[in-house]
Amino acid sequence: MTRQNTDLTDDEIEELKVFEEQLQSFVGAEAGPFLSWDRVNRAMIRHWCEAMGDANPAYYDAxxxxxxxxxxxxxxxxxxxxxxxxxxxxxxxxxxxxxTRESMPVLPVFDQQGYLAVVATNCEQEYLQAICEGDDVNGRSTIESVSSRKTTGLGVxxxxxxxxxxxxxxxxxxxxxxxRILKYKPHSTAS
Structure with a gap:
């Protein structure tokens, strides 16, 4: 834990330390597989491409x-x-x-401590091989990291x-x- 806010009492600092240790215990937590409702199919590909304005022929022409x-x-x-x-x-x-487990089991812990707001901050994707019509895709999730407490423009x-x-x-x-998401207390409610 970093001592970002010097206006915290010693008791608040200790509570924050315990909370952050609890958050770190979720790093490495795994969930999945999360299956797909449908196999990869042309209809869904077409709808996606039309919505995105993507006319790549590989998505239409076998x-x-x-x-x-x-x-x-x-x-x-x-x-x-x-x-x-x-x-x-x-x-x-x-x-x-x-x-059936929550893919981000740490989120309710934030909620219990009053960190009720959430915003997605960024998403990075790496594509390793083509996903083809007929494929059955599934996903497995891991909590990779939880940062230390940060003060942002949105809140703490x-x-x-x-x-x-x-x-x-x-x-x-x-x-x-x-x-990556930011789970935070907006400035008006941050303490």
Whole structure:
């Protein structure tokens, strides 16, 4: 713990130290697999590409896609769709067979301490191989890091980084995503 706020009492500093130790105990926590509701398919690829204005022929034309590693007759999905295949439905549920644990189990601990606001700060994706029509994508998540307490323009809080590894039905890693959020108390409620 760093002593960023000298206006804290010794008791508050000790409470903060215990809280930060609790947060660090979540680093390395794993969850998953989180399965996909549907196999990779042309209809969803087309909807995505139309929404994004992406006319890459590999996403529409199997003859072009085969040059990128797609099986004969299949198209490839835009790499940026990697996460979309494993997202929950409107009810917030993953499909049957998915891990039922929270993918970021540290979040309720923040809530209990009054860090109720959240904002996504950045997302880094690494694409390792093509995701092709017919693939069945799943994701496994790990809490990679929790920062020390930070004072930001939004308020006082902590950055949490989650690493998700995406695999296909052959258990091959197709990509990784680091997703970082700030869990914070807005300035008006920070103490």
């Amino acid at each position: 003859d072009v896609a085969v040059q990128l590693g797609a099986p004969a007759g299949a198209v490839v999905a835009p790499p940026t769709m990697m996460q979309a295949w494993t997202m929950t439905g409107f009810a917030g549920q993953h499909p049957p067979g998915s891990d 809080g902590y950055f949490v980084t989650q690493l998700t590894e995406f695999r296909n039905q052959r258990d091959e890693v197709v990509g990784n995503m680091r997703f």
